[in-house]
Amino acid sequence: MDKRYFSDKIVEWYQENRRMLPWRQTKDPYKIWLSEVILQQTRVNQGLPYYLRFTETFPTVTALANASEQEVLRLWQGLGYYSRARNLHKCAKVVSKDHHGTFPKTFEELKKLPGIGEYTAAAIASIAHYEAVAVVDGNVFRVLSRIFGIDTPINTTEGKKVFAELANKLIPETSPDIYNQAVMEFGAMYCVPKNPLCAECIFKTQCTAYEKGLQNLLPVKIKGKESRKRYFYYVVIQKGENSLLMKKRVEKDIWFGLYDFPLIESTKPIRADKVIEKTTALYPIYRVSESVTVSDLYKHVLTHQTIFCKFIIIKTSRNMPAPEKSMKFYSLSKVGDLPKPVLISKFLKKSYLL
């Protein structure tokens, strides 16, 4: 298919079918950047409320830079991939301090900033500054692999190269911003992963995958290894009526920088009586055996691991000290302000109505 035909046709489609989204109403590089980071590995519907909260709370990059990391993580709570939030904050500080609050304008300069990789740099440079550099995201892989019948695996170095080169060959010099967004929107709305809407597709007569019936086989992706299972037994120590013992996760692991309870981890499930035994050994000062209850099983299915979790709830009297320096008792209202994994938030909501 002719390159010019493809870009014209998809841009025409976009202008008639695009969703109205707040980050499409602005050319402010700060807001473009914010939306792009939020939308990394995240669907529009999941990211939208976060975008609205961030732009409302932090109208400028300097406002964001002046916040604490805790505030940023708190606002990011529930969105996942929390290194995005830490890099977002880091990047805001760099832009605020080293660039006088103005983002660099070129693809190459943008890519040097924390949290900005190939995709995000291309998105900002093209959308905010009309640089003719193609974005290559999951949508682009899908649309191009199907229409042009490319079966190079997308999660290999070779695949990334092949698709980036093709994408940059297709992007027009005029309106690269519209073109990039058009391909992504088309991938999100029509050329979807499973059962794409080929019957009403504007490229029905040109699409290699449709012609050969390969829609559900493209793009090709090498299978990763299967996710591991982890068993978390959270020890929830409630002091008086109003405070809970919590700790910040500092180990290099899931939920780094977020707060949860002290926990006993295992690669295999442990019987409840055994868990209570271990808890007694760990926290003898709370006299665990007298007041312990165990919650139902919480199953938390993530892409890279499945976490099976139970909460062991121990009530203790006032004026008991925290058992370790890294832990601290927080009143329930303060607990509500701490950034926590959704698993913890759900448990708290159910048990303590936070």
Add this chain to the structure above:
DNA sequence: AACGCGGGGAT
């Protein structure tokens, strides 16, 4: 080149 990192919606 491979791995770790979240949560939610669609199928």
Add this chain to the structure above:
DNA sequence: ATCCCAGCGTT
């Protein structure tokens, strides 16, 4: 139950 999403940084 599985896949995948407007990916990035580290090992």
